[in-house]
């Protein structure tokens with residue numbers, strides 16, 4: 607299967623540089639494992655605006671109906687500087703497929719970053735994104751974006767990997783778009799998309815059925831918006847099983863009733879979490895090897911991201927770190 611290399615913006619303190627406020631960096635096994643498969647673009651916005659390392663911590667405060675970025679010890683207001691840097695950074699970026707940003711950072715965090723009501727004796731007024739994260743994610747709306755802590759959770763991680771590798775593959779496919787390339791992309795992703803969202807899958811199909819009614823660039827743009835939307839939520843167990851049932855249909859003439867029953871029992875074990883999706887997939891893959899099913903064999907559903915990124919020791923039970 608042809609796997610594309612996603613271009614991912616990453617907080618530089620994660621594995622790339624000792625640029626944290628305390629002069630340290632953070633070891634991250636998942637980012638290390640991604641280095642072989644991903645083109646990382648590391649960035650530390652606080653260093654880029656000249657705060658230096660080590661540096662006094664900064665925080666978000668809500669003042670005059672605006673969120674500001676300040677350094678309490680020096681009383682510096684660095685809002686304008688960070689805003690200018692964020693705007694210049696996004697405008698200079700080429701194509702991007704996603705973001706991995708450092709949690710709990712007033713610059714990079716995506717979830718639950720504390721916004722205080724005062725620079726000196728603060729109490730938390732509300733929570734928001736970090737300043738830099740908010741600017742860039744507003745610009746790249748609906749792109750896959752995760753904090754490194756949340757990627758420790760297997761479901762979140764595999765969903766994120768699926769999204770970035772599929773989006774990168776789409777970007778490669780439409781570099782010089784043709785109608786044939788779009789249809790081929792859609793065709794080999796059909797069961798993956800079905801697992802995510804059947805309504806969006808149908809809309810994508812409709813869009814491609816009316817390909818000749820508009821310019822190819824316009825279709826690419828509309829399709830890409832749908833693709834990002836499709837990945838805005840993780841798939842649920844029911845829709846995964848639905849795809850497995852569709853796949854079973856390809857072998858209905860080849861299998862005897864006992865084999866089918868064993869497969870249905872395996873799906874029940876998947877439903878009750880006794881076995882994993884890859885356990886079911888390996889049964890289907892063995893049938894694909896035995897009975898020629900070219901359409902099913904090319905489906906990205908069976909391998910949406912590189913095999914080397916699957917952690918066989920991860921049971922998926924780890925809690926989300928936030």
Ligand code: SF4
Pocket residue numbers: 617618619620625626627649650651652653708711713714
């Ligand atoms: S969290 Fe962001 S701003 Fe803070 S050190 Fe890491 S990259 Fe730099």
